[in-house]
Amino acid sequence: MSGGGTTAYGRKSFQRSKAHFTDRITADGQDGWPVEAGRYRLVVSRACPWASRAVISRRLLGLEGALSLAIADPIQDDRSWRFTLDPDDRAPVLGIRFLGEAYDRRETDYPGGVSVPAIVDVPSGRLVTNDYQRITLDLATEWTALHREGAPDLYPEARRDEIDAVMADVYEDVNNGVYRAGFATGQDEYEGACARLFRRLELLAQRLAGQRYLVGDQTPGFGDTVDFDHIKRHYYQVHSSINPTGIVPLGPDLPGWLTPHHRQELGGRPFGDGTPPGPVPEAEQVPARGRP
Numbered sequence: 593m594s595g596g597g598t599t600a601y602g603r604k605s606f607q608r609s610k611a612h613f614t615d616r617i618t619a620d621g622q623d624g625w626p627v628e629a630g631r632y633r634l635v636v637s638r639a640c641p642w643a644s645r646a647v648i649s650r651r652l653l654g655l656e657g658a659l660s661l662a663i664a665d666p667i668q669d670d671r672s673w674r675f676t677l678d679p680d681d682r683a684p685v686l687g688i689r690f691l692g693e694a695y696d697r698r699e700t701d702y703p704g705g706v707s708v709p710a711i712v713d714v715p716s717g718r719l720v721t722n723d724y725q726r727i728t729l730d731l732a733t734e735w736t737a738l739h740r741e742g743a744p745d746l747y748p749e750a751r752r753d754e755i756d757a758v759m760a761d762v763y764e765d766v767n768n769g770v771y772r773a774g775f776a777t778g779q780d781e782y783e784g785a786c787a788r789l790f791r792r793l794e795l796l797a798q799r800l801a802g803q804r805y806l807v808g809d810q811t812p813g814f815g816d817t818v819d820f821d822h823i824k825r826h827y828y829q830v831h832s833s834i835n836p837t838g839i840v841p842l843g844p845d846l847p848g849w850l851t852p853h854h855r856q857e858l859g860g861r862p863f864g865d866g867t868p869p870g871p872v873p874e875a876e877q878v879p880a881r882g883r884p
């Protein structure tokens with residue numbers, strides 16, 4: 593996930609490695625990967641916020657039948673993401689034990705990390721992309737022929753500039769900001785990241801004071817794709833440099849999230865011109881211990 597950069601004080605700072613495989617799956621197949629029902633498998637960890645974005649988009653757009661899902665164990669070993677939640681410790685359909693095998697089939701001796709979300713071409717077993725942002729945008733804009741009826745437009749043309757601007761700030765200061773703070777190894781670095789994170793949260797709260805969503809009317813409920821058990825076990829047990837004891841904290845109070853928020857009183861239509869998605873397919877339901 594991270595390499596190390598050296599700060600002015602000589603300590604290592606958190607640096608996110610860039611997605612290396614950026615091929616796109618598109619309607620016209622410009623990169624050699626045309627949109628096709630049943631051809632690809634989305635590999636995620638439910639612990640990973642970047643992967644969750646793809647899981648949520650897939651669900652809202654009703655792509656479950658067209659793009660199947662593999663869920664990695666939240667606890668990695670030294671070969672990274674593995675399929676130890678599955679029978680025989682092998683991902684069904686792909687038949688591999690480690691996501692790294694799909695990376696190897698794509699490029700031998702690839703020096704980078706093995707990250708989720710990743711999309712794998714099922715027939716060849718090769719990784720297509722691990723570019724989380726592009727994956728999500730392409731699900732919204734290139735996979736339209738396979739969207740469910742009533743799927744919301746998650747990236748409306750008229751709002752793109754605004755979405756991109758808000759997303760850039762949220763990415764820099766919040767999404768990546770929590771990593772910068774959480775993985776800091778120096779006090780100065782930690783305090784800088786922390787201050788920046790809370791400054792941004794304050795600005796976002798101001799934006800949300802008078803409108804229900806960050807941009808426009810769209811943001812349907814995500815809760816049913818969240819697995820807090822996976823999130824906690826991954827972050828508290830895998831990153832032994834920042835939590836050597838591996839103790840997993842109790843909480844949060846998940847049912848508490850279901851208390852009425854009354855934010856609908858601010859207006860907005862959660863699905864824009866579309867309709868809510870149907871229930872989560874049975875095979876993909878988050879076990880009760882991990883969900884609100």
Ligand SMILES: N[C@@H](CCC(=O)N[C@@H](CS)C(=O)NCC(=O)O)C(=O)O
Pocket residue numbers: 593608609610611639640641642643668672705706707708709722723724725
């Ligand atoms: N680097 C990815 C972001 C996704 C990411 O960082 N995923 C993390 C999990 S939250 C990961 O798989 N890291 C590899 C590791 O932990 O070994 C991208 O920019 O597309």
